Amino acid sequence: MALLVLVLALLVLLVLVLALLVLLLLVLALLVLLVLVLALLVLLVLAMALLMLLVLVLALLVLVLALLVLLVLVLALLLLLVLVLALLVLLVLAMALLVLLV
Secondary structure (H helix, E strand, O other): HHHHHHHHHHHHHHHHHHHHHHHHHHHHHHHHHHHHHHHHHHHHHHHHHHOOOOOOOHHHHHHHHHHHHHHHHHHHHHHHHHHHHHHHHHHHHHHHHHHHHO
């Protein structure tokens, strides 16, 4: 029984660490998205000033990169949701074990 409690505690710890890593990924993705949006704005201003095709192509490339980062952001949010649900399940299991022990 004590081994089961230890395993549950380790699982909760693992899920918490994974959730923290996913949060870090979310923050990094948001920062990259911010940089990409700023780059897009700069490129659009350049495109309006110079009316060059190359700048427009670069702006489109940055837009595609921003969309990819947004996709990563959404996937990270979903992963975080799954990890939180797993944490809740593990906590319910731990409560059940405590009830059984008492």
